[in-house]
Amino acid sequence: MGISFTVYNEGNMIDRAWPFDIIPRTIGKKEWQGVEIGLKQRTEALNLFIDDLYHDQKIIKDGVFPKGLLEKSVNFRKQCVGINPPNKIWAHICGSDLVRDGKGTMYVLEDNLRVPSGVSYMLENRSVMKRVFPELFEQVSILPVDDYPSQLFDMLAAMSPRPQDKPEVVVLTPGVFNSAYFEHCYLAQEMGCELVEGRDLVVEKDDCVYMRTITGLQRVDVIYRRIDDLFLDPEAFLPDSQLGVPGLMRAWSKGNVALVNAPGAGVADDKVVYAYVPEMIKYYLGEEAKLENVPTYKCMDPKECDHVIKNIDKLVVKPANESGGYGLLIGPKSTKKEQQATIAQIKADPRNWVAQPTLDLSTVPTLEEDGITPGGRHADLRPFILSSGKDTQVTTGGLTRVAMVKGSLVVNSSQGGGSKDTWIVDEEAK
């Protein structure tokens, strides 16, 4: 349907069509409102946590979060220590993955705080559905999703260091070969702002960021960056990065430009840190978590590690810092050999591994060649949460990703999953 997502190992083709399933996934408005409150609570705590880590580290001093974990975190950026981003927000855009178990409870499976992608598919899926099944939208009261680009723009504009009518907001992409390039283009287009590459930007002697235009240099206020931390600025991180902008961190630390999400925000999107989110919520907000975590065993704890190794054939084992489903072992579906290989990796670096029970994941019906699939397919849901510090907004629904193979638990687009439109339905509306 005109949507593409690049997969890195498909030869020289840089685009691949992404399967779209036409049967929508429905969630009641009442239930969704509960989820929304839970997500807002969660991102608020996560932002407080990140800000704390880069300042006083009270949560460590108070013994709630182990110091050893932070020391080994690959996403902690010492370059960010002491920096105060506007409104103390680090993770402006958060994509949390939700799953539902057999009993119907929604769990948070993970939080994506670096550069979560997929929102353009949520928007495109809805527009396809509206074109193909207009009559359904007459009969059912389905909450709209198309306001997202405006909300995103408003949030970005609110981060501008120069209060003015029209701040210069840009989307920074690694370029056409990135898997989510379609989305970078799409969002830039929808927000009516420039899509820039690193080479379009320059940090001048005044420590401000400028873009090179036909009419000369033009100041940039807010950068929605879709480049990973380590490639952002060759002066601060990887010196041979061609994608970034030399001096960008300098400009950001002086408050001359806003970076969204802030560098270093990824420290909280580690699968071991994830296990501590309920404690964080209690610590910072004095509340119980409204959305549950999937029970998680941390291999850094020798007892839990033992349990994981003994029960590896029953668990889903994940490396802490990979995304996109790479490096994942699904116990019940794996061979003895694969299990042994993973055990060896766990023993080599226990800090880097967590395990979760294979939930009796709920399924959703999908349409395949022979008709509607009996038993359905496993699915997850990724809502996006926008935080400006003054205001937090959650997408109505989000992106439903669905495994396209019977029994498969992996829904990632980079692993061959598909997607669905997600309807938040107002049951009471007439």
Added chain:
Amino acid sequence: MLSRVGETLYWMSRYIERAENVARLINVNNMLMMDLPKGVSTGWEPLVDIIGARESYQETHTDFSEPKALRYLLVGKDNFSSILNSIISARESARTIRDVIPRDIWEEINTLYYYVKDNQNEGLSKRGRFAYLKAIIDAAHQIFGALDATINHDLGYTFIRLGLMIERADMTSRILDIRSENLIISEEAKPFENIQWISLLRSLSAYQMYRQEMGVRVQRSDVIEFVMHSDVFPRSIMYCLGQMKALISPLPNSAEIITSIDKAIDELKAGDVRSLEKGYLHEYIDEIQIKLAGIHNDLAELYFLKPAE
């Protein structure tokens, strides 16, 4: 407008114009060869010369036979200016600025790419060739038409037009150069001289407009005058230069380029092209081509993204 985006729009437009010109050249040459007696035709060799690829062609080819030369011109992977490669380059350019160009335009360029790639056997066959090339020419016209009608006529559009005009002027000068140099003027071919000039005009889709404007029999001096100097024919070199000047004038810091364009225009006006004989005409056109390359360099220097130091 980002410098990189301006530059990419410029090249996207140049590549599409180039593909369209090559398609037209092949089509017209094809028709001409059917009219010329056996043994008189110049074959496909001049077309390889027009795109300036003689040396690289000869590295991999032993002769200019129809199947070899055609494959090279249409889809040759080793030919940077083959129709397929031009379309690939245009598509790659468009892809990196998809946020700037209207979605329909991207889809048209993409469709053209698949058409050129998937139907190449039609283009290589004698029967399918005309329709294949015509479809490419039509698609190029449609893309430029749609651009004109749907994109903001702002700085970006200026660069689209600049790319189009400079490529067009360049192709016109090349076609005129090689075609007039290669014209067969032997006793035997005398009766066919006329159709060769007509064919030159057709290569520039100039035949009908020539007739309207010049109103005389097709003859060498008038043809050269028309495709070089006409103020009204959109493919004449003079017309393209005039357009470029008008496009560039509102841009910042453009005084220098305007001077270069003025020089090219003066050079063009000064020559009494009607009386230039073989050889001299070639040198004269060479000068103009150097001026065109200079204008491109000035543009790149002033407005395009510089490679990292």
